[in-house]
């Protein structure tokens with residue numbers, strides 16, 4: 397039995413996850429988006445370990461809102477953001493880890509508008 401969410405719900409500006417082991421994680425949507433693991437956001441390392449990162453469109457407040465989520469392969473969740481971005485597959489193990497121990501955020505590469513609350 398692997399870790400999987402029983403419930404995954406946006407609450408305010410956070411994604412709340414109730415895990416099947418009884419624990420809960422709360423992840424800020426702004427952090428989640430900045431930690432998007434897709435190749436476009438996180439970059440890809442070549443054989444020499446150099447990080448290649450394509451230019452990104454500036455994030456807007458829509459970039460930090462979730463339209464929907466979809467489970468992928470029993471190990472990850474795909475997050476569809478309001479600005480149309482949906483390439484990131486967030487492994488459950490990562491979400492759990494980030495909830496327990498907030499990660500260092502990647503540097504902002506473009507001027508970012510914080511979401512209006």
Ligand SMILES: [Zn+2]
Nearest residue numbers: 432434437484
């Ligand atoms: Zn991405």
